Amino acid sequence: xxxxxxxxxxxxxxxxxxxxxxxxxxxxxxxxxxxxxxxxxxxxxxxxxxxxxxxxxxxxxxxxxxxxxxxxxxxxxxxxxxxxxxxxxxxxxxxxxxxxxxxxxxxxxxxxxxxxxxxxxxxxxxxxxxxxxxxxxxxxxxxxxxxxxxxxxxxx
DNA sequence: GCCAACGTTGGC
DNA sequence: GCCAACGTTGGC
Numbered sequence: 001x002x003x004x005x006x007x008x009x010x011x012x013x014x015x016x017x018x019x020x021x022x023x024x025x026x027x028x029x030x031x032x033x034x035x036x037x038x039x040x041x042x043x044x045x046x047x048x049x050x051x052x053x054x055x056x057x058x059x060x061x062x063x064x065x066x067x068x069x070x071x072x073x074x075x076x077x078x079x080x081x082x083x084x085x086x087x088x089x090x091x092x093x094x095x096x097x098x099x100x101x102x103x104x105x106x107x108x109x110x111x112x113x114x115x116x117x118x119x120x121x122x123x124x125x126x127x128x129x130x131x132x133x134x135x136x137x138x139x140x141x142x143x144x145x146x147x148x149x150x151x152x153x154x155x156x
Numbered sequence: 157g158c159c160a161a162c163g164t165t166g167g168c
Numbered sequence: 169g170c171c172a173a174c175g176t177t178g179g180c
Contacts, residue, residue, distance in 0.1 A: 031163075032163090033163095129161080130161045130162060131161090132161070132162065132163090
């Protein structure tokens with residue numbers, strides 16, 4: 001099982017929205033590096049759900065990859081904001097997975113907390129300079145620390 | 157709203 | 169292939 005971090009702006013789609021939806025198709029990723037990571041995903045992989053562009057950015061909870069990668073249908077939809085005129089059904093450009101809600105942290109594991117514990121998270125993507133990727137791999141060691149930090153952060 | 161960092165586009 | 173211009177991301 002691999003671990004991943006996926007970003008979302010909570011104004012657009014939050015951990016609460018994922019909880020309500022149960023499972024959500026993760027449409028709209030239009031960055032090749034992020035797409036390539038999604039292509040490596042397998043059902044059962046763990047997802048750290050990150051809230052970006054918000055008052056308290058950070059990891060809000062956990063999800064699970066709930067499908068194999070498949071073509072993002074919004075790339076074919078002229079009316080979609082994510083329409084890509086260069087994509088065809090024969091040769092899709094953009095892939096995605098479904099993500100299922102797992103649990104919401106009691107408290108958001110804030111970016112400021114992650115930064116304060118940088119020594120426990122060597123090489124963690126979110127803390128790398130200039131990192132803007134919306135989908136990133138998380139190592140097993142980082143995942144273990146993040147889960148521990150989430151527990152500490154929730155006062156357990 | 158600002159701005160640094162980065163990706164993409166397109167002229168040459 | 170270079171690189172300026174432009175667009176986007178995302179913290180602050």
